Amino acid sequence: LREHDPVYWDQRFQSWVVTRHADVIAVLRDPRFTAKRAFQDAFWESEDFLAAFGQPVRVLNRQMLFLDHPDHTRLRSLVSGAFTPRVVENMRASIQHEVDTLLDDIMPKGGMEVIADLAYPLASTVIATLLGIPPEDHAKFVKWSDDYGALIDGNKSQIEHVICLLQSFSEFTNYFRKFVDQHKSDPQDDLMQAMINAEEQGGRLNEDELLGNFALLIAAGHITTAHLIGNGLLALLQNPEQFYQLKQNSDLISSAVMEFLRYDSPTQSTERIPIVDLEIAGKHIKKGQSVLLGLGAANHDPAQFPDPDHLDLSRTDNRHVAFGYGAHFCLGSPLARLEAELAFNTLLQRLIQPHIQLEKYEYTPSIAFHNLKYLHIT
Ligand code: HEM
Structure with a gap:
């Protein structure tokens, strides 16, 4: 498809699908596209629907991911300071401690369920600590985050399913209210406090924005990072020579994570939506039509990456779009990269090939994500 029909209309998704690296970048930097998604269309804004689910839909629509300048710029600037490479570097020791504690607990058991026992606990603990959420609540927000991922995955064909997911999202955002109250009466030194102060002091964000962006940071902050660890480890287990190469040369860890x-x-x-009629690579796209940007497909475009289907841990000039591109480029990328680097470094020191066996794994069906349900190794 990338070669023969790089911008095609997909009847099933009711969307254009863009698969070339250059076209994906061109759309992501083009101001004629909005980040406002399909849940701001007639379906989601019908009176009946809003009467029942107005609150979660309103909160969803105030997440920075789905806003354009100037609202996007305002919200992003409020939290971006917490995720700069310098600030994230200060978290190195505490992330390493978390990795060691988890592995000390799991490794003696012989086998390991990488997703549930390592990847999720690590990624959720790091982001929750940053925001100021107690460890005993992690299981709850992992479930809410998975439901949120399914909600933005875009399958609106089963209305009952969408309603369940919106109910879950509503619980997710309501959950933060008690922390807001607690932080107001007993101020803390965490990211949540910084955001609450911004709401209280100059009205720089309203309550919907506060709750919606807590949920976004929690969900975006751990699901994808957990799956980077899962997908990366699976890639190494399927390519044992690269496993050895990385085990013997830890200097490769940073480029290896970029390659995973x-x-x-x-x-x-x-997804993006054009605000005017326009063309992408010769195809006429109408204002308001959905345009799906295939980040994964673009990352295997031979025009950008030599031998794209080969896992090359020392690949240079790796301009992948796994973190997106442009104004919405992943805010948490330094944190995700550091977590993955520490997890792989420590795992590789401790795992010994060829003794480890890939037992079984399965992916969760999805349009937007490539996530492992489980990955068992022994
Ligand atoms: C945005 C991927 C980790 C927070 C994005 C986007 C992608 C992405 C593709 C852009 C979406 C778009 O343009 O529509 C990933 C991957 C991660 C990861 C693959 C891990 C491997 C994190 C972490 C955080 C985070 C650890 C922590 C807070 C965000 C936020 C946005 C975002 C807040 C929205 C930024 C904006 O709208 O300006 N991420 N992400 N992500 N990511 Fe990540």
Whole structure:
């Protein structure tokens, strides 16, 4: 498809699908596209629907991911300071401690369920600690985050399913209210406090934006990172010579993580909508039509990556779009990369090939994500 029909109309998704690296980048930097998604269309804004689900839909629509400038710029600037490479580097020791504690607990058991026992607990603990959420609540928000992922995955054909997911999203955002109250009466030194102060002091974000963006940070902050660890480890187990190469040369860890992101991207697609009629690579796209950007497909475009289906841990000039591109480029990319680097470094020191066996694994069906349901190794 990428070669013969790089911008095609997909009847099933009711969307254009863009698969070339250059076209994906061109759309993501083009101001004629909005990040506002399909849940701002007639279906979601019908009176009956809004009467029942107005609150979660309104909150969803105030997440920075789905806003354009100037609202997007305002919200992003409020939290971006918490995720700069310098700030994230200060978290190195605490992330390493978390990795060691988890592995000390799991490794003696012989086998390991990588997703449930390592990837999710690590990624959820790191983001929850940053925001100021207690460990005993992690299981709850992992479930809400998975439901949120399914909600933005875009399958609106089963209305009952969408309603369940919206109910779950509503619980997710309501859950933050008690923390807002607690933080207001007993101020803390965490990201949540910084955002609450911004709401209280100059009205720089309203309550919907506060709750919606907490949910976004929690969900975006751990699901994808967990699956980077899962997908990357699976890629290494399927390519034992690269496993050895990385085990013997830890200097490769940073480029290896970038290659895992490119080779098996946790976020496979995102969506944009044109605000005027326009053309992409010769195809006429009407204002308001959905355009799915195949981030995973673009990351295997031979025009950009030599030998794209080969896992090359020392690949240079790796301009993948696994973190997106342009104004919405992933805010948490330094954090995700550091977590993955520490997890792989420590795992590789401790795992010994060829003794480890890939037992079984399965992916969760999805348009937007490539996520492992489980990955068992022994
Ligand atoms: C945005 C992927 C980790 C927070 C994005 C986008 C992608 C992405 C593709 C852009 C979506 C678009 O343009 O429509 C990933 C991957 C991750 C990861 C693959 C891990 C491997 C994280 C982490 C955080 C985070 C750890 C922590 C807070 C965000 C936020 C946005 C975002 C807040 C929205 C930024 C904006 O709208 O300006 N991410 N992400 N992500 N990501 Fe990540």
